[in-house]
Amino acid sequence: MKENKIEHYTLKEIHEQSAVVQACLDAFTNQSIPALGEHIINLGFSSNFYLDINQIQIIACGSSLYASLVGKYLFEQVAKVPTIVHDAAKFRDAPREHPGFVKLLSREDNR
Known part of the structure; x- marks a missing residue:
């Protein structure tokens, strides 16, 4: 790499x-990562919103699919919420929504 200039x-x-x-x-x-399990994650929703979640589905493709697998691990280990990651190319065939279902979309940043 050049000084203050990235080759790629x-x-x-x-x-x-x-x-x-x-x-x-x-x-x-x-707090930072080491304290993640001890502190509440606040995304700006009311506390009742979180109580009703019983499943998270993440739709992604490409390298964001692999990043979503890390998210799946964190949701299941930290939040104790069952999580499914779908390949966006195959999501059309995925199970439909039900009460308590949250859908997250993930994409790559292709500038």
């Missing part, structure tokens, strides 16, 4: 990744 956009993304993840966590939690 992908390298820039890789080098910025940890700071971006930390900034996202800081925006929605009171």
